[in-house]
Amino acid sequence: MSGDPGDGQGGDRRPVGLLVRLAYATIDDFRLRFAPNLSRGGVFVQTRAPKPVGTAVAFELRLSTGEKVIRGEGLVRWVEAEDPGATPPRLPGMGIQFTKLDAASRLLVEAIATGREAREAGGAATPPARGMTTHPPGQRPPVATPEPSLAPADLAPPTLTRPGATPVPATAGTTPTQAELDRPHRVEQLLAGVAPVPIPLPAVPEPITRPSRAVIGIDLGTTNSCAAVVRDGRPYVIPSREGHRTIPSIVALTSRQTLVVGHLAHAQLLTNPAGTIHGAKRLLGRPFDSAVVEELRGRYAYQVVADAEGMATVKLGPLTLTVEQVAALILREVKEVAQNHLGEEVNRAVITVPAYYNERQRQAVRHAAGLAGLQVERILNEPTAAALAYAYGRHLKQRVLVFDLGGGTFDASVLELQDTIYQVVSTGGDNFLGGVDFDARITDLLLRHYEKQVGTGFTGDRVALSRLADAAERAKCALSERTVFPLQLPFLALHEGKPVSLEVTVTREELERLVGPLVDRSIDVCRDVLLARGLAVADIDEVILVGGQSRMPLVHRKVAAFFGKAPSRAVHPDEAVALGAALLAHSLESAEGVVLIDVLSTSIGIALPGGQVKTILHHNTELPVRKQYGLSTTRDGQTEFELVVLQGESELAAGCEYLGTVALTGLPPGPRGMVKIVVAFEMGAECLLTVSAREMHTQRQVSVRMSTRPGPGGAQRQVARGTRSGAPAIHGGLHATVTPPAPRTPPPARGHRG
Numbered sequence: 001m002s003g004d005p006g007d008g009q010g011g012d013r014r015p016v017g018l019l020v021r022l023a024y025a026t027i028d029d030f031r032l033r034f035a036p037n038l039s040r041g042g043v044f045v046q047t048r049a050p051k052p053v054g055t056a057v058a059f060e061l062r063l064s065t066g067e068k069v070i071r072g073e074g075l076v077r078w079v080e081a082e083d084p085g086a087t088p089p090r091l092p093g094m095g096i097q098f099t100k101l102d103a104a105s106r107l108l109v110e111a112i113a114t115g116r117e118a119r120e121a122g123g124a125a126t127p128p129a130r131g132m133t134t135h136p137p138g139q140r141p142p143v144a145t146p147e148p149s150l151a152p153a154d155l156a157p158p159t160l161t162r163p164g165a166t167p168v169p170a171t172a173g174t175t176p177t178q179a180e181l182d183r184p185h186r187v188e189q190l191l192a193g194v195a196p197v198p199i200p201l202p203a204v205p206e207p208i209t210r211p212s213r214a215v216i217g218i219d220l221g222t223t224n225s226c227a228a229v230v231r232d233g234r235p236y237v238i239p240s241r242e243g244h245r246t247i248p249s250i251v252a253l254t255s256r257q258t259l260v261v262g263h264l265a266h267a268q269l270l271t272n273p274a275g276t277i278h279g280a281k282r283l284l285g286r287p288f289d290s291a292v293v294e295e296l297r298g299r300y301a302y303q304v305v306a307d308a309e310g311m312a313t314v315k316l317g318p319l320t321l322t323v324e325q326v327a328a329l330i331l332r333e334v335k336e337v338a339q340n341h342l343g344e345e346v347n348r349a350v351i352t353v354p355a356y357y358n359e360r361q362r363q364a365v366r367h368a369a370g371l372a373g374l375q376v377e378r379i380l381n382e383p384t385a386a387a388l389a390y391a392y393g394r395h396l397k398q399r400v401l402v403f404d405l406g407g408g409t410f411d412a413s414v415l416e417l418q419d420t421i422y423q424v425v426s427t428g429g430d431n432f433l434g435g436v437d438f439d440a441r442i443t444d445l446l447l448r449h450y451e452k453q454v455g456t457g458f459t460g461d462r463v464a465l466s467r468l469a470d471a472a473e474r475a476k477c478a479l480s481e482r483t484v485f486p487l488q489l490p491f492l493a494l495h496e497g498k499p500v501s502l503e504v505t506v507t508r509e510e511l512e513r514l515v516g517p518l519v520d521r522s523i524d525v526c527r528d529v530l531l532a533r534g535l536a537v538a539d540i541d542e543v544i545l546v547g548g549q550s551r552m553p554l555v556h557r558k559v560a561a562f563f564g565k566a567p568s569r570a571v572h573p574d575e576a577v578a579l580g581a582a583l584l585a586h587s588l589e590s591a592e593g594v595v596l597i598d599v600l601s602t603s604i605g606i607a608l609p610g611g612q613v614k615t616i617l618h619h620n621t622e623l624p625v626r627k628q629y630g631l632s633t634t635r636d637g638q639t640e641f642e643l644v645v646l647q648g649e650s651e652l653a654a655g656c657e658y659l660g661t662v663a664l665t666g667l668p669p670g671p672r673g674m675v676k677i678v679v680a681f682e683m684g685a686e687c688l689l690t691v692s693a694r695e696m697h698t699q700r701q702v703s704v705r706m707s708t709r710p711g712p713g714g715a716q717r718q719v720a721r722g723t724r725s726g727a728p729a730i731h732g733g734l735h736a737t738v739t740p741p742a743p744r745t746p747p748p749a750r751g752h753r754g
Contacts, residue, residue, distance in 0.1 A: 015056040015073055020045055025064050028467070029490050031108075035116040040109060042074060042097040050079045050094035057096060070108060072101035103242040107267045115271030117255035197257050197319055201328050205370025208347050215348040215377060215589060216338050217581025219385070220327065220365065222281040222408025222434060223548070225249050226575060227334045228582035229342065235389070235579045235586070238341045246574060247337065251329045252276040253317045261333040273301035273466040277314050279436060280326045282408050284368075285361035287658060288312045292432070299440070301462045324364050328371035335372055349374045350585040352577050354409040355381040356429030356601050358647045359689040360659050366688070377588055379686035381598060382406075383413035384424060385580030386546040388594070389571050391417045392583045398541040399425075401529070403559060403567065404577075405522055406547035408434040412526045414535065423597040426620055428529040433521055435476075435549040441514040442472035442506070446487070449504045460493035467492065475506045480551050483508045512554045519558050526562065532620055543567040546576050598623050598685060607644035607653040616681050619649060626682040630696070633667065633675045640665040643679070645691070662691050668698065 024030040037044045043061075051057065053076050061070040074096040082092040101109065216238070219226040224246035227238045240247045242263050252265035253275045260268075269276045279300065286293050288306035297304045303315035313322050331351075338346045351374075353365055362379050369376045383402035390400070396417045404411040411429035415422055446468050447458050458464075471487050478485040489502040530536065543559055545567045550556075560566045572579075587594045599622055605615040616627055633641070642663050648656030667675055675695065682690040694701050 015058040016051060018045070018057045018059040020059060020061045022061060022063055022069070026488050026490070027063070027067075027069065028488065030063065030069055031112055031115065032491055035112055038109060038112050040098075040113045042077065042095055043070070044080075044093055044095050046091050046093040048082075048092050050092065051076050053077065053079060056099075059096065070101070070105040072098055072105055074098045074100075107242065107263055110264060111267035111271065114255055114268040197253065197259065197317070199319065199321070199325065200259065201325055201332070201371045205367065206373070208373075208375040210347075211375060212345045212347045214338075214342055214344055214346050215350065215585035216335075216346055217385070217578050217583070217585050218331065218334055218349050218351045219382070219578035219581060220281070220331065220351055220353070221246075221249055221406060222279055222436065223249060224407065224574070225330055225334055226578035227338050228575070228578040229338065230582050230586035235582045237575050237578060238338050240337055241340070247330070247334060248278075249281065249330050250276060250278045251280075251316070251321075251326050253319065257317070259316075259329065261329050270466045270470055271463060273462045275302070275317055277302055277316060277321070277326050279408060280314065280323050282431070283312045283314070283323045284327060285323070285358070285364035286312050290658070295432075301466065324368040325371060327365065327368035331369055331372035331374060335374060347373055347375055348377055348585075350378045350380055350581040350588075351376055352380045352382045352385045352581050354404075354406075354429060354431065355383050355411040355413055355424075355427045356409065356431055357687070358602060358657060358659060359604070359683075359687060362686060362688055378584060379688070380581055380584055380596075381411070381413070381424070381427070381601075381687075382577045383411050383427065383546070384415065384422060384596060384598060385578075385584070386544055386571060386576045387413075387415045387417065387422055388580035388583050389576040390542075390544050390568070390580075391422070392580075392594075395419050399535075399539060400542045400544055401526065401540045401563075402544045402546060403522070403526065403550060404429075404546040405549040405555060406434050407549065408432075408436055410434060410522050410525060410547075412522070412529045414529060414533065414540070420593070421595045421597070424599045426529045426533040426535070427599055427601045428525050428532070429601065430521060430525055433518060433525075434547075435473075437518055438476055438515045438549060438552075439469060439472045441518070442475055442511065443469050445506070445510070445514060446472060446502065446504060450492070450500075450502055453502065454495050454500055456495065458493065459495060464493050476511065476552075479506065479508045479511050480553060508553075515552075516554065519552075519554055522555075523558055523562050537563045544571060544576075545569070546571065546573055548574055596685070598687070600625070600683060600687060602647050602657075603649055604645065604647050604659070604681065604683070604689065605656070607646055611653045613646055613648075613651055613653055613656060617683055621683075623687065624682070624684045626680060628678050628680045631677045631679055632673050633670070634672060636672050637669045638672070638675070639667045639669055641667075645689075659689075664693050666700075667695060 022030065022034075024033065043059075045059070055076045056073065057076065058073050059071070060068055062068055076094050077097045078095045080091065080093045080095075098109075214229065217228045217235075219228075225248075226246045228235055229238060230236075237245050239245060240262065244263065247262040248266040250262065250265040250269065252260050252268050252272065254260055254268065255272075265276060269278060279296075282296055283293060283304065287310050288304070289310065290312075293304060293312045304312055305315055305320065307313045307320075307322065311322070313320055314326060315321075335346055335349075349369065351365060351369055353362055357365075365379060366376050383404050386402045386404060387400060391398075397419070398417045400415055400417060402411070402413045402415065404413075409429065409431050410433040411427065413427040414425050416425055443465075450458050460468075467489055471489055475485050475487055485506050487502070487504045487506060491499045492502050493500050530539075540563060543563050543565070545555070545559065550573050556567060584594065584596070599620045600617055601619070603615050603619045604617040605613045608614055616629060617625060631641075640663065642661050644653070644661050645659040646653055646656035647659050650656050662679075664677060664679070667677065669675075676697070677693050677695055679691065679693045682692070684690070692701070
């Protein structure tokens with residue numbers, strides 16, 4: 001590495017321009033090898049012409065390819081004179097303390113510093129930086145050709161370094177080491193290591209006493225989250241703190257034992273995968289011993305454990321967080337970003353979820369929002385939100401299919417649009433089909449290339465696996481724009497004591513062979529959604545693509561081939577869901593009301609002895625709905641019994657997803673079959689289940705409690721042998737659907753249905 005400052009003397013008001021040319025050709029190489037020269041507080045620049053202490057500089061670090069990696073302003077705090085006789089040889093240069101960095105540079109500096117600290121904590125030595133230790137004593141390093149000075153006006157708006165970081169004063173006769181430019185962080189790190197890590201969330205949701213004027217729409221995604229608001233009749237996405245349109249749905253614990261969310265958390269995903277929670281949306285509301293969680297535990301580098309209720313929770317260093325707390329931290333970040341942008345308090349929101357989310361997962365989202373200080377005005381299905389973004393204000397009369405292929409889930413919903421009435425007629429999906437599954441296929445391909453190249457299985461650690469996963473995602477995104485993409489992963493692992501690098505060229509044709517079956521699965525879901533209502537592809541007027549993974553050219557081609565028409569590009573795939581949620585939030589507060597009529601995505605029933613399922617609420621039933629069933633005791637003196645509640649389309653309990661166990665207690669004792677109870681299952685417009693019961697003779701309400709403590713395995717064993725308290729006998733459908741048919745007249749002047 002070498003650099004040459006432009007003309008200028010210490011004390012000038014205008015910073016001296018400094019362009020640093022690096023020997024590295026890739027970001028990966030730079031991040032791995034440059035760590036000793038960089039801290040959160042500053043950088044060491046090797047040059048034979050260092051500027052005097054106190055000189056202000058405007059600097060830019062570029063790769064050998066010309067790509068910019070770090071750009072900012074700083075002050076020269078110390079100068080190194082060349083000393084070839086020192087051990088190791090001391091190279092000439094200067095230490096620059098950061099005063100300003102642009103957003104991208106700030107994230108990269110944080111990632112490199114966090115990675116170095118993680119390696120030091122684990123006892124791994126940081127590799128020497130290229131150009132810093134390779135020159136023999138007495139040999140001067142080469143100097144790059146001087147470049148034009150950088151104008152300070154070219155820099156991004158000023159962003160100060162971390163609050164509380166005190167500059168290290170230059171002391172005559174002393175020379176700080178290269179890694180100590182940010183000395184206060186070292187002290188804070190040591191102190192934080194022995195102190196408990198605070199979780200900045202309340203123990204239980206706190207009631208909102210003063211609802212805010214502003215109501216925002218939030219797309220809580222598997223990989224990224226997004227917030228939007230309507231101002232002056234126009235919906236728009238609220239930018240993140242760093243100026244991005246989305247916020248990574250990631251929570252991490254840094255080496256200083258502080259929780260970070262969003263882009264800062266994403267910056268350490270490669271270097272500290274065990275301390276970084278990503279993809280937690282797939283775990284939300286799921287029991288630990290479910291097959292779904294068992295599969296995910298093998299994919300994630302962080303620990304997934306069970307809580308006292310048998311639900312999946314995550315380990316983050318010394319912390320154990322519920323998945324609701326992880327979601328709450330993300331929602332709180334979204335809330336604070338919205339407050340900063342709007343300049344007012346925000347505590348109300350419309351939050352979207354996949355249409356195929358079960359009842360317990362929806363309840364978990366509500367609970368997470370409450371922990372984040374948000375009052376949920378409505379839980380909205382993502383395809384319905386996308387349809388709102390597509391049709392709002394356009395007075396359309398169409399039948400559309402929303403094809404929502406996001407980072408972690410896939411949904412397909414058919415909606416009939418009648419001006420301001422949005423009616424879902426059929427829906428389906430796959431909670432384990434999304435961008436991360438596409439990434440996993442490419443990661444497997446890279447592992448096969450590694451095995452072929454080295455002749456043995458992969459020997460890298462979790463950090464190396466994270467680098468492979470990151471490379472897989474980059475290749476996937478790049479191959480949507482080009483047909484060939486070269487990947488270079490230097491120093492990926494050690495084999496027989498020697499570092500092994502991986503260089504692979506991935507083609508679009510090869511990628512499409514890998515992920516073609518995944519796209520076919522999404523087409524199969526679309527076919528089932530149409531068949532459920534007896535529809536043909538010709539009955540669909542428009543196909544709306546939503547979700548980041550829908551950008552893939554293969555998805556476009558297969559959707560067009562199946563439906564016989566090119567899909568619509570009328571909405572932004574990443575922003576449509578948040579914009580639709582914001583439009584619904586706006587309609588709640590204005591006279592421009594819309595009517596939303598949704599359906600139940602998956603049937604709900606109760607388990608019977610022998611492992612059978614009695615369906616109570618059927619798939620695609622219009623919401624809201626309420627049904628009642630009569631039950632009777634099966635043994636003398638019985639005062640309680642339990643119902644295992646399941647969700648799914650299988651006739652067998654083993655093929656359905658376990659929602660919980662409803663315990664009915666306080667029954668009057670009596671002879672077998674004489675005590676009868678009416679149990680009501682009520683599903684609101686948000687697909688949230690309410691169970692109530694009353695004893696028919698006295699009309700007394702019976703206590704109802706739903707718990708997930710037995711877990712899916714325990715519940716399956718229970719229904720196989722009959723409930724402990726005696727299996728209740730269903731004595732007929734005291735059915736009562738209280739919701740009238742959907743209105744076909746113009747909507748009311750205010751609000752929405754449900």
